[in-house]
């Protein structure tokens with residue numbers, strides 16, 4: 001169990017990541033607030049607690065790998081990579097601009113990005129390949145892959161799920177950001193996949209479920225995954241899409257929505273107020 005001081009620090013980092021995402025989206029242009037914000041705590045735990053990352057060398061061969069299969073949420077990964085010091089803060093202002101480093105989906109030009117993602121369904125296959133390669137090279141690092149719940153309708157994911165259990169990839173941990181909403185509505189209404197936990201278990205995975213906004217539970221899940229031998233682990237993150245900004249929570253409007261000046265000011269004020277409560 002992580003101690004209180006560690007949890008408080010990670011809560012503060014998660015909030016900073018949300019602030020960074022809001023800054024990147026700015027006003028008057030679309031940005032993926034919803035599915036980025038639902039991952040803030042998980043990103044904070046992975047990059048600032050659980051993963052082995054080298055702040056001085058993003059390419060250190062003995063690093064853990066994180067692949068954002070739901071690549072449209074790139075802003076939350078950029079937010080974390082910025083806090084790690086992998087690129088100057090000014091890049092946040094230039095996101096999605098022609099000569100900016102940070103584009104709408106993850107690209108290998110960005111230090112810390114391990115794969116080009118964004119076409120949903122492909123990240124787990126990449127993760128399987130990387131996990132196999134690490135094992136062949138006898139490198140004891142781990143691979144983490146983050147998927148969405150809407151993304152679960154992509155058939156390639158299930159091929160990768162079978163491959164991972166076939167190859168007994170216990171160095172692979174996947175997350176399912178179960179925020180229950182996709183681009184245009186509720187996942188259940190658009191493409192219902194009941195019993196996801198039992199389906200993944202039937203595909204040979206260890207399946208854990210945690211509150212995706214509870215730092216302690218996320219850490220415990222990741223620690224438990226490290227102890228599972230002979231099969232990969234899926235951690236289902238029970239999350240709220242748009243978490244942290246009241247009017248953007250649980251609505252597809254802010255999947256890739258626009259903040260006008262008033263909404264931006266309100267969102268910023270709400271995030272600032274949360275700083276007092278940590």
Ligand SMILES: Cc1ncc(C[n+]2csc(CCOP(=O)(O)OP(=O)(O)O)c2C)c(N)n1
Pocket residue numbers: 034035036038070072073118119120121147148149150151152177179181182183187241
């Ligand atoms: C193959 C493919 N089809 C469609 C899209 C367009 N698209 C971008 S985000 C999205 C919804 C994803 O929903 P979910 O996986 O639940 O992500 P989250 O709600 O967590 O952001 C879709 C359909 C895409 N990126 N790739």
